[in-house]
Amino acid sequence: MEPIKSHKPKRRVTLVCGFHYVKLVYRSRLLFAAVFLYVITRVKGMTLPTYFPTLLQWGLILIWLVYAAEMICRFFPSRLESPGCQKQFKRNYHPTEETQPILPARKGTVTVALVWLALNAVIGVLYFTHIIDVGILLLISLFYGVCDMICILFFCPFQMWFMKNRCCTVCRIYNWDFTMMFTPLLFIPHAYTWSLLAMSLGILLRWELTLWLRPERFAENTNACLSCKNCDEKLCLHKRHILRLAKQIKETVKDTVKEKIKK
Numbered sequence: 001m002e003p004i005k006s007h008k009p010k011r012r013v014t015l016v017c018g019f020h021y022v023k024l025v026y027r028s029r030l031l032f033a034a035v036f037l038y039v040i041t042r043v044k045g046m047t048l049p050t051y052f053p054t055l056l057q058w059g060l061i062l063i064w065l066v067y068a069a070e071m072i073c074r075f076f077p078s079r080l081e082s083p084g085c086q087k088q089f090k091r092n093y094h095p096t097e098e099t100q101p102i103l104p105a106r107k108g109t110v111t112v113a114l115v116w117l118a119l120n121a122v123i124g125v126l127y128f129t130h131i132i133d134v135g136i137l138l139l140i141s142l143f144y145g146v147c148d149m150i151c152i153l154f155f156c157p158f159q160m161w162f163m164k165n166r167c168c169t170v171c172r173i174y175n176w177d178f179t180m181m182f183t184p185l186l187f188i189p190h191a192y193t194w195s196l197l198a199m200s201l202g203i204l205l206r207w208e209l210t211l212w213l214r215p216e217r218f219a220e221n222t223n224a225c226l227s228c229k230n231c232d233e234k235l236c237l238h239k240r241h242i243l244r245l246a247k248q249i250k251e252t253v254k255d256t257v258k259e260k261i262k263k
Contacts, residue, residue: 014232014233016079016082016233019080019081020082026066027146027148027149028146030062030066030142030145031142031143031146034138034142037059038136038138038139061192063142063192064192064196067145067178067181068199071178071199071200071202071203072199074203077089082152082174082233082235083169083226083231083233084171084174085174085177087217087223088206088210088218089217093214093217095222095223095224096221096222098222099216100221101216101218101219101223102220102221103215104163104164104170108162108163108164109163109173111162112162112173112176116180120184123137123187124184127187128187137185137188138184138185141182141183144180145181148177148180148181152168152235154239155239155242155243156168158173166236167235167239168235168236169233169235170218172218175204175207176204178203179200179203179204182200183197
């Protein structure tokens with residue numbers, strides 16, 4: 001007698017999810033490589049000039065090529081990107097019966113902008129007072145890039161603490177990511193750094209202009225593409241599992257402490 005086969009659908013890693021994991025891996029490797037080169041440079045007693053030491057030139061070119069390619073692709077619709085950063089394109093707009101878009105309150109958006117500017121203003125002060133150098137600014141920018149993938153796949157402080165949105169799909173500031181990543185490069189007057197920052201600002205400007213001109217594409221009540229039932233990626237599942245695990249650990253620790261107090 002043949003065993004009864006289960007018809008329960010198996011969870012699979014989607015193309016978008018897999019691509020985000022790939023980006024997490026190569027961004028992490030870029031960061032680790034840059035840290036290694038920076039440490040070697042400092043250990044050898046080499047001073048960092050106004051721009052970049054010779055040892056980091058090829059590494060910087062590689063970083064520029066990787067992120068420039070990512071940003072150029074962001075200007076066009078792509079099956080490899082999350083729905084959250086693709087909703088500005090007409091092809092991803094599926095109108096509902098609603099005509100008045102309900103967008104997130106501006107308070108969260110403004111708060112994120114102010115917090116981010118304040119954080120990087122502190123970094124700028126540290127740089128201009130010579131507490132950190134050019135190499136550290138570059139490492140911070142690469143670190144932001146890794147954190148960007150962590151925010152998408154595992155935990156996003158902007159979502160939890162400021163925006164209070166459901167998931168990345170409806171995120172108001174999704175395409176702010178590259179501008180936020182390259183903010184520290186503002187303090188480095190170099191063709192590589194400022195060109196990356198200029199491209200990131202171009203993505204941000206297009207995002208904000210589309211939001212202003214076509215707000216219906218960004219609201220779940222007017223764009224059916226943003227609803228949970230029409231989402232094929234389910235990137236939020238990773239975050240839910242982590243939050244559930246964190247809650248279980250917290251409850252376990254709490255119960256353990258109570259038992260010890262009783263004893």
